[in-house]
Amino acid sequence: KNQVEQSPQSLIILEGKNCTLQCNYTVSPFSNLRWYKQDTGRGPVSLTIMTFSENTKSNGRYTATLDADTKQSSLHITASQLSDSASYICVVSDRGSTLGRLYFGRGTQLTVWP
Amino acid sequence: EADIYQTPRYLVIGTGKKITLECSQTMGHDKMYWYQQDPGMELHLIHYSYGVNSTEKGDLSSESTVSRIRTEHFPLTLESARPSHTSQYLCASSEQQQGPFSYNEQFFGPGTRLTVL
Numbered sequence: 417k418n419q420v421e422q423s424p425q426s427l428i429i430l431e432g433k434n435c436t437l438q439c440n441y442t443v444s445p446f447s448n449l450r451w452y453k454q455d456t457g458r459g460p461v462s463l464t465i466m467t468f469s470e471n472t473k474s475n476g477r478y479t480a481t482l483d484a485d486t487k488q489s490s491l492h493i494t495a496s497q498l499s500d501s502a503s504y505i506c507v508v509s510d511r512g513s514t515l516g517r518l519y520f521g522r523g524t525q526l527t528v529w530p
Numbered sequence: 531e532a533d534i535y536q537t538p539r540y541l542v543i544g545t546g547k548k549i550t551l552e553c554s555q556t557m558g559h560d561k562m563y564w565y566q567q568d569p570g571m572e573l574h575l576i577h578y579s580y581g582v583n584s585t586e587k588g589d590l591s592s593e594s595t596v597s598r599i600r601t602e603h604f605p606l607t608l609e610s611a612r613p614s615h616t617s618q619y620l621c622a623s624s625e626q627q628q629g630p631f632s633y634n635e636q637f638f639g640p641g642t643r644l645t646v647l
Contacts, residue, residue: 420572450635459536459620459638460573505572518636520572 418443422506422521430529433496437524439489439506447511451480451491454503496528536621536639543611544647551606551642553621562604565620566590573620579604611646618643
């Protein structure tokens with residue numbers, strides 16, 4: 417069964433600190449992995465997208481890593497800001513269908529305190 | 531500006547009412563999707579469309595129906611709303627996949643928060 421598991425479920429950090437979110441997946445055949453940021457009451461917004469040949473990708477203070485062999489990914493946030501408070505969702509796409517089906521994790525709820 | 535829109539953003543209605551959630555995109559995307567998301571849970575695909583006059587059911591069974599008469603418009607209808615339909619509904623769109631390794635990035639609307647009393 418294709419699954420995406422994220423940890424931790426929730427995380428509280430102080431403003432200015434760094435943090436790392438984890439994602440493990442079993443989706444096969446693998447196409448790409450993306451991290452989305454979802455603010456409360458809003459739709460998800462893409463942060464990074466990586467194919468199996470990409471090990472790391474950055475978007476400002478966000479850096480995602482991918483190990484396609486162990487089927488693990490991480491999202492590192494540097495120098496956190498209050499506006500980083502949101503749910504971060506790991507999403508994996510398969511290449512086994514023309515739809516390019518997406519498999520969603522439940523997200524890590526990040527809260528940044530001043 | 532190319533974007534994806536959903537209306538209404540919030541809706542509170544009584545049981546048995548018929549409702550339509552609107553979704554429009556100005557990006558010219560052929561593929562469109564409806565997802566359902568409960569608090570703290572993952573998004574579940576309930577409907578999708580490859581293009582005009584194409585609609586398919588997703589992974590999660592839903593009593594809602596959709597239509598795709600125009601490329602830019604993908605409304606979702608509930609004929610008789612029930613409290614079990616209370617959820618957040620997210621619409622998304624993407625270009626046609628350009629091969630098995632294409633990004634197929636989906637762009638999401640802001641969502642409609644539906645509450646059925």
